[in-house]
Amino acid sequence: MTTKANGRPRRPSITDVARRAGVSVGTVSNVLNRPDQVAPATRERVQEAIEALGFVRNASARQLRAGTIRTVGAILLDIGNPFFTEVARGIEDRLASEDYTLLLSSSDEDPEREARYLRLHEEHGVQGILVTPTHGSLDRILAVRDRGIQVVLLDAAAGHPDVSSVGVDDVRGGRMAAEHLLELGHRRIGFVSGPDTVAACARRRAGAVEALLAAGLDPADALVDVAAPSLSAEAGDAAMTELLALPAAARPTATFCANDLTAVGALRALRRADVPVPGAMAVVGYDDIPVAAMLTVPLTSVRQPMHTIGWTAADLLLQEASPDAEPQRVLFEPELVVRGSTVAGP
Incomplete structure (x- = not known):
């Protein structure tokens, strides 16, 4: 995989696929959008090139030609949960100061739904993804990171040494x-x-x-x-x-x-x-x-600290754009707030 000047991987392009398959860019485009117009043997060769390179189509390509889209994706467990609503507000507040748009989605605690949204965010050309990981392997999240998209794990007390994370103990x-x-x-x-x-x-x-x-x-x-x-x-x-x-x-x-x-x-x-x-x-x-x-x-x-968790995660994601950025792990301390459900009032 080719790399950027800062040493990070560059996402394979449609041109890379065409070059590997020995076809034109137009042929690759037809395979992606009008496969019935491509001969089966050629279509198979292009698909093999796509899989070998780990190519993911960019659904925002047309818009990108007109100007730069500054979008960050966030995949939370459940945006209907007030906890994640407040976390999302913290993310939005930090991104808004840098003129980024937030693309928000819920995994509903489902690893397969999480995987689908990872793919969709990547296809839409987001600059980075904040994700509250469901339990299990981080392989899919790391694969997105390896294709050149910054990733920060959100509401995660532990993660991967090469990926920034924000959570609570x-x-x-x-x-x-x-x-x-x-x-x-x-x-x-x-x-x-x-x-x-x-x-x-x-x-x-x-x-x-x-x-x-x-x-x-x-x-x-x-x-x-x-x-x-x-x-x-x-x-x-x-x-x-x-x-x-x-x-x-x-x-x-x-x-x-x-x-x-x-x-x-x-x-x-x-x-x-x-x-x-x-x-x-x-x-x-x-x-x-x-x-x-x-x-x-x-x-x-x-x-x-719900809002602070979101704000900090978005801030780490923005820092990731720096060529000398190092993964950071931020772990906040919880606080017990005692009320009437455990201690009766006078």
């Missing part, structure tokens, strides 16, 4: 939540997690386990896991309903939810079942979205 946040509940005297804690594709949930649970072990408790007995299919209020409602259905001796007296939306759903289930909060069930969320403080029973939550 979720293990510490999970530990803080569990320690708070243990200090209040709870010895059996429910944990409402999300899909196994969301690595942050596993990190938050790991922090809770650390706190239980430090308190001399066996997590196998002291932590009651409920895996929710999504990080939504509906999933939190269903998870709390499941916990309340347990026999009294097995039921936790407190619940740590992997995010605030699931905690909102959990509080709804508790209200419907006439279970006093925090008297009979304390609840802790994660993120500290704006609605957390506005609930009938204000929610204790582990706060993340």
